[in-house]
Amino acid sequence: MALRDLRYDGDPILSKKSHPVKEMNDRLKTLADDMLETMYADQGVGLAAVQVGVLRRIIVIDVGEGPIVFVNPVLKESDGEQVGQEGCLSVPNKVGIVKRPEHVIVEGFDKEMKPQTIEGTGLLARALCHEMDHLDGIMYTEKVEGDLMDVGSEETESEELKNGDFDGE
Ligand code: ZN
Numbered sequence: 001m002a003l004r005d006l007r008y009d010g011d012p013i014l015s016k017k018s019h020p021v022k023e024m025n026d027r028l029k030t031l032a033d034d035m036l037e038t039m040y041a042d043q044g045v046g047l048a049a050v051q052v053g054v055l056r057r058i059i060v061i062d063v064g065e066g067p068i069v070f071v072n073p074v075l076k077e078s079d080g081e082q083v084g085q086e087g088c089l090s091v092p093n094k095v096g097i098v099k100r101p102e103h104v105i106v107e108g109f110d111k112e113m114k115p116q117t118i119e120g121t122g123l124l125a126r127a128l129c130h131e132m133d134h135l136d137g138i139m140y141t142e143k144v145e146g147d148l149m150d151v152g153s154e155e156t157e158s159e160e161l162k163n164g165d166f167d168g169e
Contacts, residue, residue: 001030001037004052009091015137018048018055020072024113028056032069032111035060044089046127048134051090059131063123070116073108073132082122086130086140093151096144100126 007013021028031054039047039060049058061068080102087095104125110116120128130140141148 001033003041004031004034004038006038006042006089007051007053009088009139009141011090013050013053013055014090014134014139016050016055017137018050018057018135020057021109021113024071024109024111028058029111031056032058032060032071036062036067036069039089042089045123046131047089048131050134050137057135059128059135061124061127061131063127065124068118069111070106070118070128070131071109071111071113073106073128073135075104075129075132076107076117077103077105078125078129079103082126083145084126086126086144087151088130088140091139091141091148094141094148095151096141096148097146098126098130098140098143099145100129104128106132 031049035047035049035052038052045063046061049056057072059070059073078101081099082102083097083099085095086098102125103121105119106128107117
């Protein structure tokens with residue numbers, strides 16, 4: 001596995017639609033593994049392939065319940081409503097308030113192209129919606145209610161100091 005370079009807000013690829021995966025292969029499996037590693041390295045809870053520059057409908061998510069790889073995910077059902085803070089690894093150090101469904105059912109395939117259905121509420125529902133939006137070229141910043149907010153950098157710094165990997169300045 002290897003870390004991949006993230007694409008950041010303003011990169012035109014992030015507004016493009018990703019293509020369905022027709023056939024799984026070793027290259028795409030490696031991509032999914034790399035996406036998980038890249039997501040964990042940046043303490044994210046989700047990542048879409050387009051965020052590492054690959055226009056394929058693959059997302060990875062881990063909301064603390066173990067890794068999920070979703071290929072060609074499609075929203076089948078959504079209901080309820082949650083309003084909460086959201087961030088994105090492609091928009092570093094920013095958060096915004098976004099309205100999402102409270103409950104979703106998503107169908108697609110796992111890494112082995114076996115059919116997979118995942119039902120999510122709360123954070124998982126939010127992460128699934130956020131990552132599926134990426135596959136259609138939609139950034140959460142387009143859905144933010146009010147302004148984007150800076151993440152408290154002081155807190156981030158002290159957290160990094162504690163982990164011993166704060167790299168100076
Ligand atoms: Zn994102």
